[in-house]
Amino acid sequence: MGEAVARFWREIPQRYNFMGNKCGSCERIFFPPREACPFCRRKSMGKMQEVQLTGKGEVVTYTIIHVGPEEFEEQVPYPIAIIKLEEGPQITGQIVDCSIDDIHIGLKVESTFRRIQAEGYTGAIYYGYKFKKCE
């Protein structure tokens, strides 16, 4: 994945800020932000408003990755989960600072800013959100 530096750089603001957007027509919230609401389409044009998300949510499902891609090899085994954020959107992320045995569907989590992948051959280090158990 190292070759795709430009693309990942472009996405960094959302991964850092947790900024989503809301359809002014049906009020649905999206993360990552969408150009248009897929439910309202034309009616949502020009009505998509930025929304700050809290980064809090709960585990919808999870897996423990035992065989990882090269950039994640040093981290195996590591948990990956789908998190349903308080505001509605669901996203994929790693769970950290937590025993694997503690992870379960329904676990309340909050986001934390971390290094995501080992340094690739391009020298870029990728940062973004991971999740930890709510205090």
Place this chain on the structure above:
Amino acid sequence: MRDVAVIGVGLTQFGELWEKSFRELIAEAGAKAILDSGISGKEVDAMYVGSMSSGRFIGQEHIGALVADASGFSFAHVPSTRVEGACASGGLAVRQGYLAVASGMHDVVVVGGIEKMNDVGGTSATETLATAADQEWEAFFGATFPGIYAMIATRHMHDYGTTREQMAQVAVKNHMNGVLNPYAQYRKEISLDAVLNATMVAYPLGLLDCSPVSDGAASIVLCAAEKAKKYTNKAVKIIAAGQASDTLALHARENICTLQATVHAAKMAYKQANLTPKDIDLAEVHDCFTIAEICAIEDLGFVKKGEGGKAIDNRITTRDGSLPVNTSGGLKAKGHPVGATGVAQVIEIALQLRGDAEKRQVPDARIGLAHNVGGSGATCTVHILEAM
């Protein structure tokens, strides 16, 4: 729209085929299909080829023209088009070929599917497969392709009480079928214990819950049904060709355990064929992972949502069950050269309906269904075939 028939089929061996090149594989499958169909090469009006990622697997794009060239059609200047939809590339190629004939644009179309995955190392093959997932919002965070299906499995276990044993039984069943398929990558039975105790890949999926990395090609010849008799008495009819899409990322779906693309492609196909799931005699479904077969038989309407695991316990889907599933051995045992898979599934159904499935023959099979999925369910095709 007019009726379309499959008049010829051709498969290569599936497996680790170090001695065979991409060109040799697709030319072999195409030549077998044309020979089986009774057409002459001159009669081919168009070609469609499914290939997921030849660029990453063998460093070659422009596969439509390459396949026409390798099969000896370049001097006939036959139009040839490559189609891509990750692991559903083959199913999409079948559907494009079907539409080309059904529309009346072409009378005779050759459809191919191919992947040569073993020329790159195992890690590289796995990472290429992961490009079927959302690279920016799934893979970036460390989700692997098996990991994404594992998350479907975890939720399925939670919501419906599905067990690792039930998933493992899917692998055991498909290996039993693979033993009887001379083209299969794995022609040996595996035990329940072996599946349950295999190296963990992404909990709850172990190595033997996953389909293998494979080389192979498959090809079929399609023609207008009214002209099929001219060439062969072994034709079968394609009576429906459904297709649907869904979000690229699994997380963006409301229900993690339901592949809406399967539900919608199936609905489209049943409507076109004027049939219900009860009318289907046998099915080839996309078992890239064992959990995927459980979800597929639910989403195709063969059993109620959540009862896919029980269906395995009740032996509904074994070769002698009421709805045999993956008599070919499925992706799990037959192998999964991704671009070839959707075409190979249609071939298994065609062979069964022709009565040519030898030791795996399902008695009195009249109507069969082929279900091909791309990624974690962002693309799906469903074809229904009927004996003529």
